[in-house]
Amino acid sequence: MPKENLIYRLDNLEYQYHYLNNTLDGFKPRLNGTSKIFNAKGKRTTKKVAKTLQMATLESLTSQLDILRLEILQKKAYHLEKKIASYLEKTLQQQSNALSKHTNAKNETKRNTLAVIEREYTFPKFANLIAKSKVAKLVVSKVTPTRTLKEDPPHWFKDSEYLQIINTKESQYNPGNIWNKTVLPIKGCDQLLSLTMNSKKYKEIVESFDSGMDLFLNNKREKKADASQNEAGLSKGDSKRSEKSSKGQPSSGESSEDQSEESSEAESDEESGRSSVSGESQTANIDEDAILKAYEGMLVASDDEAAEEESFMLNPNINYNEVTDEEPSAEDSEPSEASSDEEEEQPRKRQKKEKESKKKVVLPELISGYYSGGSEDELSEDEVAKKQISNQPKRKNRRGQRARQKIWEKKYGKNAKHIQKQLEKDKEEKQQRQIEYEERVAKRAAKAKALEETAQHHREKAVSNNRTSEKPEDKPMHPSWEAKKLAEEKLKNVKFQGKKIVF
Template structure:
């Protein structure tokens, strides 16, 4: 029995709600098939669809959507917990550095608390991101009533991220190191990424990445625009460049991305006031080269500013223990970019020999190498057979010629001795050819007998009777 596609069902319900609320312009379906389903062609199909949409009840749809979201979230949580629990149980058996007091907490309870706290923290950060992206004022009702939100708000809950870190992990020797190393394993990262992608699809915050060709075209266009601007600037403007541009180089950072790090980073304006040094107009920097801010200094400063994004909260397996730990999660687009740059290139399977030959035959026809090779092999085989046939014919003719010289059947027995047959050993003589005009000896003997009878003379006595 095939499983029901809950994401497609959720897409349909949300489309119907946006249709009733008149906000279809702001709705982006998760699946392409959803838009095709409601953009049918033909009068009958459009009439049937319109009749179906007119019979909708908004309150009923809102309840169904909330229940469906909770169902999908619970399925994602169950699947992630099951696989992560199997991994951590195997890792605990092979790791002897973690010393757990079974009297206080058993290993299964410890693993369950760690896994649930990680999932609660990740899910809460995604919900907060959805609120910012969609411009909502508060957490949706369906998630407010969920167990994860209850765990997040209850700081005394044994699965709350801050409680797990402060009251469980820190009190067990080697637990923090074990969690950090386990969370950095490839299998755990893959499971967490799968869960994160599922939550993104559920909340409708999945970002479609542009294709490589589109990215390359945008980069080339930006490079061309920068080159034109650099050529149009005068030399006076280059000399009066501000100190802020020397310290922090131009970076193509989206404003929306920077807003997400407002809670993580110190005010950049204050840093520039403290660290930035404006150029003195009274000093000729062409003569005093040592005091001129060089490109290397600006590069080093830019590297320090970029390193500020690599906070410990962004690393897997790290527990901050604070209430606002959701603000430390890295942005989804940044994580995908890092994953693309660090991932090994996937090896493409090579086509089979028959598939490659079909392509070559369609492209080159009879001029293809394998076709020419087959033709040459057939020609060589044909020549070989012809050569073997000619050799057999020559051998047969030579054997026949040799047997004709010594064939005793062609020599009459009466003339064998006279013609050189001594003791049955033939002597090299000329071949005797029979005369075709001569009659057979038996016929000659019969004719002679008949002639004698015709010419016979009477030799008896004549007797007379009285």
């Protein structure tokens, strides 16, 4: 007999519970089939689901959920406990056998530890103690991961055996009690257990239990949602950083007045943003000049401007030293050198920014080609391109009647409509054949009866004719007949008159 799917049953009960509480928006079923069943469009399934939801009550669902959750937890914990115990017992026994065959000074401590465990507890009992304590710790940490849940555990988990083990310090299987009274008194036992439980096999056992508990507690989808949110947050942070890095600082060619105006505007924007109670963002106060300055490093000069810059040359007939009012002193020359260094560094920065901007700028792809309004062939090509570009899924061909009937037979069995129709048709044909057969039999019987009646009538008529027929009258015989009759009588009475001859 197949085992009952307890997770599927738990999913259905939780769906009914959230439906009655009007909290379906926050509930995510573990299995995809749960939502499909409760949101099915078929008439029979819809009626069945509606009947189930009408009969359900919060009290009955709560009690059923508590019992089912505790049952699932007990089965998972029992399965894990048996696996860990068998693994520990097998590992300890193998190590003991291997060390007894190959004795040396390095393995003396480990061999003594195993000997003490075998002498005081035996390997099966020791493995059961460790496995029970580990399972209790894992189960409680899974069901009550936070401090609030540990202080106020779920209602269905309060009477659990494993919660009692953790809360009762004097319990035989309490992890602290096992560690202090069983593991630590034996020299080298802690190291032996740490090595044994650090193996790949033990980790696989615990990981399989974790995945099963995540499905049971419905934590799998929440973890996926958190991971997707974290990835989205990281991508947003990266995009913000790239935007900040792409924005260039104001160029050195701008005057100090422009810088002071920008700083004053920025300060006023910040003050207005802090004082605003309505919660409007500061992006509404951004000036157009600030936007242009941010993208100044990305702008490329046109061909005319480049030609003007290349065509500009110094006039050799003008003495520019005489035109200037004052010649620069030694003190003024130092900052000029510094400014020249800054001017040399700034073009390098601009070049780097331009390269970065060229890498980050993504132009939109051309969706369709150029259309010149030419011949009809081009129109047909454009239509073909549109069909290829469109992402509409192609309509699948409908299955044949026999294929659909096979699907219905697997789904509904004898209750499929086409099977019921065929049965009704066969039944009607059988009834019609029976009616026709009965008509034929009745016709034959009537015909036979009619024949019998006619024969009987003829027989009766013949008998009546015989009875009514008169006897022949005694008339005088003809003289010739009388003479012949007399002659025959005479011949009968004639005596033998001959002689006997003896040979």
